[in-house]
Amino acid sequence: xxxxxxxxxxxxxxxxxxxxxxxxxxxxxxxxxxxxxxxxxxxxxxxxxxxxxxxxxxxxxxxxxxxxxxxxxxxxxxxxxxxxxxxxxxxxxxxxxxxxxxxxxxxxxxxxxxxxxxxxxxxxxxxxxxxxxxxxxxxxxxxxxxxxxxxxxxxxxxxxxxxxxxxxxxxxxxxxxxxxxxxxxxxxxxxxxxxxxxxxxxxxxxxxxxxxxxxxxxxxxxxxxxxxxxxxxxxxxxxxxxxxxx
Amino acid sequence: xxxxxxxxxxxxxxxxxxxxxxxxxxxxxxxxxxxxxxxxxxxxxxxxxxxxxxxxxxxxxxxxxxxxxxxxxxxxxxxxxxxxxxxxxxxxxxxxxxxxxxxxxxxxxxxxxxxxxxxxxxxxxxxxxxxxxxxxxxxxxxxxxxxxxxxxxxxxxxxxxxxxxxxxxxxxxxxxxxxxxxxxxxxxxxxxxxxxxxxxxxxxxxxxxxxxxxxxxxxxxxxxxxxxxxxxxxxxxxxxxxxxxxxxxxxxxxxxxxxxxxxxxxxxxxxxxxxxxxxxxxxxxxxxxxxxxxxxxxxxxxxxxxxxxxxxxxxxxxxx
Ligand SMILES: Cc1cc2nc3c(=O)[nH]c(=O)nc-3n(C[C@H](O)[C@H](O)[C@H](O)COP(=O)(O)OP(=O)(O)OC[C@H]3O[C@@H](n4cnc5c(N)ncnc54)[C@H](O)[C@@H]3O)c2cc1C
Ligand SMILES: Nc1ncnc2c1ncn2[C@@H]1O[C@H](COP(=O)(O)O)[C@@H](O)[C@H]1O
Numbered sequence: 001x002x003x004x005x006x007x008x009x010x011x012x013x014x015x016x017x018x019x020x021x022x023x024x025x026x027x028x029x030x031x032x033x034x035x036x037x038x039x040x041x042x043x044x045x046x047x048x049x050x051x052x053x054x055x056x057x058x059x060x061x062x063x064x065x066x067x068x069x070x071x072x073x074x075x076x077x078x079x080x081x082x083x084x085x086x087x088x089x090x091x092x093x094x095x096x097x098x099x100x101x102x103x104x105x106x107x108x109x110x111x112x113x114x115x116x117x118x119x120x121x122x123x124x125x126x127x128x129x130x131x132x133x134x135x136x137x138x139x140x141x142x143x144x145x146x147x148x149x150x151x152x153x154x155x156x157x158x159x160x161x162x163x164x165x166x167x168x169x170x171x172x173x174x175x176x177x178x179x180x181x182x183x184x185x186x187x188x189x190x191x192x193x194x195x196x197x198x199x200x201x202x203x204x205x206x207x208x209x210x211x212x213x214x215x216x217x218x219x220x221x222x223x224x225x226x227x228x229x230x231x232x233x234x235x236x237x238x239x240x241x242x243x244x245x246x
Numbered sequence: 247x248x249x250x251x252x253x254x255x256x257x258x259x260x261x262x263x264x265x266x267x268x269x270x271x272x273x274x275x276x277x278x279x280x281x282x283x284x285x286x287x288x289x290x291x292x293x294x295x296x297x298x299x300x301x302x303x304x305x306x307x308x309x310x311x312x313x314x315x316x317x318x319x320x321x322x323x324x325x326x327x328x329x330x331x332x333x334x335x336x337x338x339x340x341x342x343x344x345x346x347x348x349x350x351x352x353x354x355x356x357x358x359x360x361x362x363x364x365x366x367x368x369x370x371x372x373x374x375x376x377x378x379x380x381x382x383x384x385x386x387x388x389x390x391x392x393x394x395x396x397x398x399x400x401x402x403x404x405x406x407x408x409x410x411x412x413x414x415x416x417x418x419x420x421x422x423x424x425x426x427x428x429x430x431x432x433x434x435x436x437x438x439x440x441x442x443x444x445x446x447x448x449x450x451x452x453x454x455x456x457x458x459x460x461x462x463x464x465x466x467x468x469x470x471x472x473x474x475x476x477x478x479x480x481x482x483x484x485x486x487x488x489x490x491x492x493x494x495x496x497x498x499x500x501x502x503x504x505x506x507x508x509x510x511x512x513x514x515x516x517x518x519x520x521x522x523x524x525x526x527x528x529x530x531x532x533x534x535x536x537x538x539x540x541x542x543x544x545x546x547x548x549x550x551x552x553x554x555x556x557x558x559x560x561x562x563x564x565x566x
Contacts, residue, residue: 128348160439209357229545232557
């Protein structure tokens with residue numbers, strides 16, 4: 001089983017969000033970066049479990065600059081066999097998907113795993129794009145997945161329920177909570193990760209069709225109105241007359 | 247032309263479909279162009295979309311569209327876009343829309359914005375805004391391709407009836423064979439699913455145990471709200487996992503979010519801070535959630551929640 005996991009680097013949720021250059025650039029000063037949780041907790045761990053069960057290899061791929069190498073090594077420490085970094089700025093979802101597709105096309109992976117979304121741009125776009133480039137079925141928001149022979153059985157979240165799907169490999173899948181339990185790398189994993197192969201490849205030619213021009217911080221929330229706990233009629237009145245939600 | 251893919255399940259439209267058509271109607275007005283809707287599979291009520299601004303509804307009725315397969319749906323929508331010469335395509339930012347937007351972007355060589363939060367600004371450039379960093383900032387995107395793709399965040403615009411009508415026309419598009427089999431669709435009966443709920447009552451570890459949820463359900467039933475919970479509550483199996491909201495659970499943006507016995511950790515806020523109005527009930531005056539709230543009540547929830555339920559019942563009785 002040849003498995004690929006797409007991993008991205010995102011600012012930790014607790015990071016202060018700020019912008020520079022006239023609000024056109026994210027200010028990475030003092031920002032703590034992590035592996036995107038959906039990629040490392042669910043996508044990577046389920047891929048590792050399937051490899052343990054069925055044999056094969058797990059490759060991780062990231063589109064990003066050399067400063068991402070430390071984060072990529074974390075993925076290797078969790079258990080991936082080898083890593084590929086496509087040496088380019090991840091300018092947009094389409095750009096990232098195109099770069100990964102150019103690398104993955106020749107490799108014939110059986111399953112390509114992604115997280116359900118990145119917690120910075122919250123787009124949930126790369127997976128569908130990659131599936132289209134690779135011409136595979138795409139199952140998003142998978143919460144459970146089993147593979148037998150060349151068939152995968154997957155549960156996916158839909159609005160107000162779940163759907164159970166059977167699909168032949170190769171396929172592209174995006175992973176949500178439920179797919180696997182988070183694995184914390186141990187000392188041995190961290191030591192071994194230093195010697196695992198991390199290949200750097202140059203990017204392919206690619207156009208950008210949708211780019212961020214400016215950022216803005218949302219208006220500060222006006223301060224909270226504290227109400228008398230004895231007077232719930234007042235809260236109901238405010239929700240009806242002022243907030244107009246009841 | 248602006249083309250809206252109006253999502254339906256078993257022939258019925260969800261609120262998100264009406265929102266998308268309303269949004270598309272306003273985009274078409276701004277461009278001085280026409281607004282049409284596309285319906286895939288069964289849709290007995292297709293002409294309803296006229297009332298939200300669609301001047302025409304196209305329907306591709308193939309039986310294979312009864313189940314969702316992103317490859318077949320992408321072929322159907324892309325085929326319609328090409329046949330009709332649409333320049334702006336609008337989807338809902340739902341599990342279906344999110345599985346299609348990226349595929350369509352590649353297939354139509356179109357720039358996309360996933361989860362738009364407002365109408366585009368159309369001038370020399372075509373600009374669309376969306377929330378980023380879990381709602382901690384807004385980014386404005388410029389789409390530079392001839393075809394523009396947008397998925398619309400739920401609850402970002404209110405559906406508005408125009409009183410219009412639309413004729414429904416069949417459309418023929420060649421579709422590939424599906425490579426997936428949908429074995430089973432399980433829906434949670436009864437309440438409005440969380441991502442679509444306008445009113446949400448949510449509770450956390452402050453409830454002390456699953457046996458205490460009756461007061462939460464009573465409040466939710468009284469206002470017709472959907473229930474949600476914090477992560478530790480779902481992790482301890484006090485409540486079902488589909489109720490877990492936050493960064494690692496469901497992200498929601500209802501009109502009203504009532505948070506009861508939830509401290510307001512940043513990972514929780516990441517999934518709920520785009521709610522229109524937030525009410526927080528917590529006995530700790532230092533609870534971080536108060537900083538994100540519109541209305542706060544600092545008291546013991548076991549006293550306050552039943553009293554709030556009673557006050558709402560009284561209000562409902564007086565207004566009926
Ligand atoms: C990577 C990561 C991702 C996470 N993702 C999520 C997520 O998606 N969603 C999520 O919710 N959490 C998430 N968490 C966990 C989050 O950090 C918090 O631990 C969690 O939200 C706390 O849940 P809580 O507010 O129910 O419990 P607590 O923090 O224990 O808060 C309970 C609150 O109840 C109040 N209270 C107690 N008794 C009463 C009473 N009688 N009357 C009134 N108030 C009372 C207390 O004052 C307190 O504020 C995540 C954490 C990490 C590290
Ligand atoms: N720069 C990147 N390199 C590799 N994979 C990525 C990158 N950005 C996003 N991904 C993958 O695509 C998924 C969805 O990302 P997004 O479309 O940005 O929400 C993530 O969970 C990752 O699995």
